[in-house]
Amino acid sequence: MSSQISVFQPMLLDLGAPRRPVPAAIDWRGGLLLRSTNWLGDCLMTLPAAWQLRQLLPAGARLQVLAPAFLAPLWSACPWVDGVISMAGKRISAAEIAQVKALKLGVGVIFPNSFGSAMDLWQCSLPLRVGRSGRLRSLLLTHAQREWPRGENVGRCHQLSYYLELLSAFGPVRLDSACPRLEVKPGVAESLGVSGPGWLALAPGAAYGPAKQWPMESFRELAAWHHGCGGRVLLVGTGKEAAVAAAVAEAAPGAINLAGKTSLAELMAVLAAADAVVANDSGAMHLAAALGTPGVGIFGSTDPVGTGPLGAPWQLVLASVPCRPCFRRECPLCSPDERYCCLRSITPAEVIGTLATVLAGRDA
Numbered sequence: 001m002s003s004q005i006s007v008f009q010p011m012l013l014d015l016g017a018p019r020r021p022v023p024a025a026i027d028w029r030g031g032l033l034l035r036s037t038n039w040l041g042d043c044l045m046t047l048p049a050a051w052q053l054r055q056l057l058p059a060g061a062r063l064q065v066l067a068p069a070f071l072a073p074l075w076s077a078c079p080w081v082d083g084v085i086s087m088a089g090k091r092i093s094a095a096e097i098a099q100v101k102a103l104k105l106g107v108g109v110i111f112p113n114s115f116g117s118a119m120d121l122w123q124c125s126l127p128l129r130v131g132r133s134g135r136l137r138s139l140l141l142t143h144a145q146r147e148w149p150r151g152e153n154v155g156r157c158h159q160l161s162y163y164l165e166l167l168s169a170f171g172p173v174r175l176d177s178a179c180p181r182l183e184v185k186p187g188v189a190e191s192l193g194v195s196g197p198g199w200l201a202l203a204p205g206a207a208y209g210p211a212k213q214w215p216m217e218s219f220r221e222l223a224a225w226h227h228g229c230g231g232r233v234l235l236v237g238t239g240k241e242a243a244v245a246a247a248v249a250e251a252a253p254g255a256i257n258l259a260g261k262t263s264l265a266e267l268m269a270v271l272a273a274a275d276a277v278v279a280n281d282s283g284a285m286h287l288a289a290a291l292g293t294p295g296v297g298i299f300g301s302t303d304p305v306g307t308g309p310l311g312a313p314w315q316l317v318l319a320s321v322p323c324r325p326c327f328r329r330e331c332p333l334c335s336p337d338e339r340y341c342c343l344r345s346i347t348p349a350e351v352i353g354t355l356a357t358v359l360a361g362r363d364a
Contacts, residue, residue: 003346004318005354008297008308012175013157015165019146022107022128022169029106031062031082035121035131036071037112040264040283042159043071044290045310046111047078048179049163053109054080056170064103066092066120073265074287077182092120100124110141111163113148130169143169159306177310181292188269193256194234200226200355201234201274201293203284204248205241205259209329211301212280214343214351216244220251221348222278222355227252234274235259236267236284276358278351285309294362296354300343301326315354319345 034050037043054063062082065075072086085099092100101124108121110131121129122140131137134147145166164173189195204219206212223233233252235245239260249255258270271277271288277295279285281304285297289309297309297316303325304316318324324342326332331340 003350004316004320005350006316008304008314008316010158010160010177010308010310011156011305012164012177013161014175015149015157015161015168018165018169019133020143020169021171022130022143026170027106027127028058028061029127030104031064032057032107032109033085033100033103033105033121033124033126034063034065035108035110035112035117036065036067036075038068038071038114038117040071040074041286041307043067043074044283044286045159045307046163047290048160048177048310049111049167050078051080051179052164052167052173052176053170056167062103062105064100064105066096066100070264073263073268074182077184077265077268078180079183080180087120091116092123097123100126109166111166115140130166132166145169156305158308158310160310179290179310181311182268182272182290184269184272184291185265188266189273192258192262192266192270194270194273197275198231199234199274200231201236201271201277201279201284201288201295202245202248203236203277203279203282204244205237205284206280206282207238207240208282208302211326211328211331211340211343212282213300214280214298214346215340216247218346218348218351219248219278222351223248223252223255225348225352226355227255231275232256234270236262236270275362276355278355281307285314288312289314294358296351296358298343298346298351300324300340301328301331303327315358317346317351317354319343321345 064083069086075084108126108129118137118140130143133144138144233255235257237259242260245259249257272291277288289311292312319342
């Protein structure tokens with residue numbers, strides 16, 4: 001069974017006029033506070049919308065981002081973000097509220113679709129607060145937009161469309177996924193042993209669940225192929241994925257296994273240093289694309305139409321099976337021959353051929 005292989009191009013839709021536009025004359029005061037999403041992949045998919053927010057600001061106004069501590073390095077790597085306020089806990093603390101109030105910002109925009117994130121900005125007493133309604137959030141917002149459209153347009157447009165729709169409260173938006181690339185600190189990758197050309201980064205994990213994870217044995221074949229071609233292999237992932245990464249690394253003598261050993265800033269540096277990346281539908285895939293590193297993305301139960309990588313062009317491989325996308329974390333099929341067929345039917349040969357095309361394009 002052959003797989004679908006194509007270069008990903010995000011489909012963005014104009015989702016209509018805002019429910020409640022903000023006043024034409026906005027009191028920006030010192031600038032705007034953006035409440036970040038809470039997951040790495042989601043956060044990366046909001047960057048083009050955040051970049052458009054930045055361009056709305058008048059001269060002298062600053063874009064500040066309120067983000068969970070582990071995502072602070074990502075926002076700090078955006079050269080167009082003026083400052084990042086890091087939240088040590090799940091909710092904003094009294095000290096962090098005081099830090100925001102000291103900035104005297106006039107506008108807040110809330111990307112996450114949770115009550116707590118709206119509460120965070122309400123506690124900061126920002127005069128104008130824009131976010132989505134639902135879950136009693138309207139009580140905390142000055143300009144509530146329509147509730148997050150659950151299920152609507154699934155399979156028709158990229159998730160970025162919903163963040164751009166939220167921005168339409170300020171006026172017309174561009175249906176554009178362009179965004180300046182993230183910047184990494186020089187010398188970080190070299191300090192971790194990743195220097196020179198020829199590096200292939202592999203990310204065999206996915207926090208979502210096994211329905212996103214291409215088989216370890218297939219990653220091993222891919223690693224062995226690249227090593228046999230004279231290339232060098234780098235494994236990345238979380239601590240929970242370290243054992244799988246170690247098993248893959250064994251197939252390529254001299255491979256470096258950094259799974260569970262890097263900070264987010266270090267992960268960004270090594271992904272930026274790689275010639276290419278092969279990853280499941282995961283935060284690593286989105287991060288590499290945002291850094292401008294090309295690669296191959298492997299999709300199982302999920303659909304790239306909604307959550308494909310933004311940034312560098314990526315080749316995506318999807319199985320041609322009737323049960324996908326099911327969006328399940330684990331395969332619901334019981335038969336051993338059918339279980340995880342969306343991942344098992346993608347062969348190492350298909351991914352190797354696709355990767356060879358990516359590498360050839362980089363060298364051209």
